[in-house]
Amino acid sequence: MATQTVLADTIELVCKCLDDILPSNGTTATIAVDLEGDKLCREGTIAIMQLYREQSTTVWLIDVTTLKDLAFDTVNAEGRSLRGVLEDKDIKKIFYDVRNDSDALYHHYSIHIKNPYDLQILELAVRHHSRRQTRFLNGLARVIDQYLRPNAEWKAVKEAGVKLFRPSDGGSYKVFESRPLDPRIAAYCAQDVILLFDLGDVMKRILGHAYDRIWEDRVIAASNARVAETHSSTYRPNGPHKAISPII
Structure with a gap:
């Protein structure tokens, strides 16, 4: 489990990030994003x-x-960049609902995410397998609460962060761009991405052997289809249509 959160706001820290997330022993990396x-x-x-x-x-x-642009195009001593990481087909990137992340990366920075793995699709697969309602997609907070049962501290960090950007609480999404970054926002940003590995593991265990036999290829295909969808000029990034489950 991670013990520190680092805001990489210099090229030196971006290089340290690359050194940390990319193994030096030649093994294939998997990164939560x-x-x-x-x-x-x-x-x-x-x-x-x-x-x-x-x-x-x-x-x-x-x-x-x-x-x-330096966030994505800075290279470390090994010649690696975050653009390269996101576009590397041999590095699995775990997301929860990759769609708007991909939409923003592609249209603002011309980054085409390769090898995405979308846990929102995996969660849909779990409900299909369990013969539960599958018409609508579930958001990350609901899924973490259902499958991981986070403690009170996690929930307090989540709510403190949400209040800073939720308009109904007087917040604004501009808080993510405010510098220095509010420590409550830093904590909010960090804690979800830490749990993505655990979340995926729990859902795969629920699927058991059916994951390998039936669902793994379907989740991967649907994840790639989501990325391709966001490159289209007709993609609509917001609206109630986004809550409707795809066919997998």
């Missing part, structure tokens, strides 16, 4: 990209507001 911003999609902005490698001690918050 999330993004935050003001109206996160082609119509809004990317403020922060959260990255976490399982078993790392660090959650990285990439400061896109400050670094802009």
